[in-house]
Amino acid sequence: MNNVPQAAAPAPIASRPTMIEFRDVHKYYGDYHALRGINATIKAGEFFSLLGPSGCGKTTLLRTIAGFEDISSGAVLIDGKHMVDVPANVRPTNMVFQSYAIFPHLTVEQNVGFGLRREGGTPAEKARRVEEALEMVGLKGFGKRAAHALSGGQRQRVALARALILKPKVLLLDEPLSALDKKMREQMQVELIRLQRQVGITFILVTHDQEEALVMSDRIAVMFEGQIAQLADPETLYRRPNSRQVANFIGVMNFLPAKVLTEAAGRIAIDVQGLGQTEIDATQAPGAVTGGEISVGFRPETLTMLYEGQTTTERETPGTIEEVVYYGDMTYYDVRLDGVDSPVRISMRNVFGRPVLDIGTRTRVAWSAGALVLFR
Amino acid sequence: MRREAKSRRLGPFHAPDPVQTEPDTARQAGAGDRGGMEEKSRWHRFRRSEAFAGLTLISPTALYALLLLVAPLATILVYSFLTDGDTVTRIVWEFTFENYITTWTQPIYRAVMMRSLSVSMMVTAVTVILAFPVAYYVSFHVAPGRKALWLFLITIPFWTSYLIRVFLWKVILGYNGVINSGLTSLGLIDEPLTFILYNVNSIVLTLAHAYAPFAILPIFVALEKIDRSLLEAGQDLGESRLMTFWRVTLPLAMPGVVAAVLIVLIPTIGDYVTPQLIGGGKIPMIANLIQSQMLDQDNRPLGSALAVSAMLIVTVVALAFVLLNARFLRVKK
Secondary structure: OOOOOOOOOOOOHHHOOEEEEEEEEEEEEOOEEEEEEEEEEEEOOOEEEEEOOOOOOHHHHHHHHHOOOOOOEEEEEEOOEEOOOOOHHHOOEEEEOOOOOOOOOOEHHHHHOHHHHHOOOOHHHHHHHHHHHHHHOOOOOOOOOEHHHOOHHHHHHHHHHHHHOOOOOEEEEEOOOOOOOHHHHHHHHHHHHHHHHHHOOEEEEEEOOHHHHHHHOOEEEEEEOOEEEEEEOHHHHHHOOOOHHHHHHOOOOEEEEEEEEEEEOOEEEEEEOOOEEEEEEHHHOOOOOOOOEEEEEEOHHHOEEEOOOOOOOOEEEEEEEEEEEEOOOEEEEEEEEOOOOOOEEEEEEOOOOOOOOOOOOEEEEEEOHHHOEEEO | OHHHHHHHHHOOOOOOOHHHHHHHHHHHHOHHHHHHHHHHHHHHHHHOOHHHHHHHHHHHHHHHHHHHHHHHHHHHHHHOOOEEOOOOOOEEOOOOOHHHHHHHHOHHHHHHHHHHHHHHHHHHHHHHHHHHHHHHHHHHHOOHHHHHHHHHHHOHHHHOOHHHHHHHHHHHHOOOOHHHHHHHHOOOOOOOOOOOOOOHHHHHHHHHHHHHHHHHHHHHHHHHOOOHHHHHHHHHOOOOHHHHHHHHHHHHHHHHHHHHHHHHHHHHHOOOHHHHHOOOOOOOOHHHHHHHHHHHOOOHHHHHHHHHHHHHHHHHHHHHHHHHOHHHHOOOO
């Protein structure tokens, strides 16, 4: 993952004015119910991501903001104004398309300046704005090139410059990085964050890549089957997913069957298979646990394997290593804890001097009750 | 060593590498035969080359084109420089520029040539302007699963012969044709409308109908190739649908429009049947004049000179058009 510093937010998200509001938005394609009651607000200057598997409705939702899709019921508001009957060309939004949609018959500067026709200003002024926009995306001096002679990354930058030059209130990005290779993608992620901070425009990103969403966003809406499953900042989403579905979609999570024993005063006593009885805070059950048969989830990095002679102040459980996957900086172990049906995944950083263990090795796993999340 | 390995890999169905056999033959036949041997190996190399395979594949078509296209054209070209004879001798083998001088100086030939050009340009304009909305509709507003059906329906007029289609227009437009008798029986007109038969209008109408699919199909293909997200991008960047059409769709459809223009323009200049039937023979185009010189007047050299001149003019017009539109044609590369 990219080591990008989180945005030094000028004001907390919650206190900023609302830029976009969805009020019970439904969208049908014939019998197909694509959006099923979307309610959300996106704040001004926020980097917001719509994350979900293909077909979850995230692109449809983005297109309702742009004005390319009509909604069947509900309301979409941009900066407080209803967008019903407002056509795409007069909405204060601009879009970076998944295919980039660079006009093949125009040069780079003609592409970037495409939207300036309707704006005032002398040709010289417009040319200067185009030059500035190109400079902002790192394409200074590319203006005279034919659009079809550009690489994928360059096309993307042209698409960005073309949208940002019009100073929209909202920039919509439809899977803009999916066509780039890994290195290029990571580089563009950093650049997009930098650009967003620089221009201060609300960015709405559609992506199916959970890592991309975590790295770039102030807040993320995770969507499944036309509904928002969870809307939260990246850390909450990662640490406190409110359902097994969200937990599975974002990163890796281990699940163990468990039983609720007692619930009182914000504390929940549970009995987890293999780990035994423990007590957790009620905030560790974001999905409203009702009791009875539940499951407990924990991330691979919240577990630690103890080596010979190591001790811990946390709880520990014995187990056997069943699989070892070496990643260079990390090693993933599948460990079957004693008394558990399926193995759990543990990730260990390969710090200097720490050996990689073999399959079949007996080991002890240290864990902390604070890292557990309860699911229905 | 390397070469041996290579020829083994090629297997038994490939001739051995000619270079490899050279030491053997050199030892047996001596230095004198070396030249012949090299020539032979060059032939072998050519035999196995892709160029040879390609030439072999196109040779039937090439022969056909040579016999039925190049040979008649060459004959016409030669005839155009010969002298006309009497009814017995037909032609006299005497070189002359007289036919060309006649073609380019006699007002009648110039007038007919100009008429051919203007009629075909009108036909082209009418055809392409009418074909574009049809192609646009099929490409943008017909459901993807039904486009094939629409294209199929567009080709239906082609199921009957060109001659019959032209004749049917005569039936529709004639003095006692469908339009005139229909309008008369409705009491809308007393006299048959004369502006729709035996004149340039009716020729343009008939030819535009006959060539419509030739214009629709290339424009349709060009429109189909346009990435639909480009149109959304146009609107996203603040342009209305109409301006997006003007700034994005139309420039990207230009290769198809250029193709349509050439496909309609070139054959209509030399059209023979329509002026003959619809024009009633009273408003001949260049093809009718060539026919009359060749057969009625039995002046083959002059007819040939007319034909060659017409071809030159078509070439010049077509080239001028292509060069003018080179900018648009470059787009898709």
